[in-house]
Amino acid sequence: MIVLGCMDLDLALRTEKPAALKDTSTLDEKREMERWERSNRMSLMIMKRAIPESFRGTMSDEADAKSFLAELEKRFAKNEKAETSTLLSTLVSMKYKGKENIREYILEMSHIASKLSALKLILPEELLVYLVLISLPSQFNQFKVSYNCIKEKWSLNELISHCVQEEERIKQDKTESAHLASTSKGSNKRKIKEAANSGPPRKHHKETKEETKESGCFFCKGTNHKKKNCTKYHAWRAKKGLPELPKTN
Structure with a gap:
């Protein structure tokens, strides 16, 4: 239809065939008949070329372009009840998931409602x-x-x-929340690191060793006496034949 209209060949689809010419027909009537017949002939050629070959043999060769198109529409006619049910089911089950543009989503719902209106099921705008x-x-x-x-x-x-405004507000809130969460997480990490660095200083290894040496027995490693009072040390010296050391309190 669009192609025929662009080529100015849709006259036979828009108007009925003019009355048969007579000897008394005027020049304008003859020109009108010539235009209609050319439109009818070219329209039939283009439509037959466009449809599947299996349909061509089932269509009458005697039909004009308008009748040919009407017959073709019957072959492709849909069950209006089934189509209405499918469209209505699609419309009421649609859910916006936030992935697509909300404007386009609502326009898609409006488009389905328009299809239902064409099938004589008119939905009020409020609904x-x-x-x-x-x-x-x-x-x-x-x-x-x-x-x-x-x-x-x-x-x-x-x-x-x-x-559209509400969706922009929701996106802005999400961005701000993500920024606050990231900032809070980084702040907590810094606090933990600072607390670890500000802990009690470790004692030097040398000082610890000297304290252990002064407060315990170097020979038996005991902690409640010193080496010069260690019985095991005195027994070891006696076994080796070394002179006995004086014991101290």
Whole structure:
């Protein structure tokens, strides 16, 4: 149809065939018949070329372009009830997941509603607004409550505008929350590191060794006496034949 219109060959599809020519027909009537016959002939050629070959043999060769197109439409006719059921089921089950643009999502729902209108199932705009709101995720709950609290009712265009603004606000809140979480995490890491660095200083290994040496027995490693009072040390010296050392308190 579009091709024929662009080529100015759709006259036979738009008008009925003119009355048969007579000897008394005027020049204008003859020209009109000539234009119609050319349009009819070219339209039939283009349509037959465009359809599958299996359909060509089932169509009458005597039909004019308008009758040919009407017969072709019958072959491709859909069950309106089944199509209506499918479209309505699609519309009421749609859910916005936040991946696509919300404006395009609402326009897609409106497009399905338009298809239903063409099938003689007309949905009021107010109902379509509620279907859109129901399909929005939990992030829009505050937005839904706000709409239910106001007295005025939005048109579909107003709903689209408000939804776009609300989606931008939600995205902005997510960005700010992510930034705060990242900042808080980095601050906690710094505090832990500072606390670790400011802990009690470790004693030097040499000092610890000297304290152990002064407070315990170097020979038996005991901690409650010193070497010069160690019985094991004195026994060892006696066994080696070394002179006995004086014991001290």
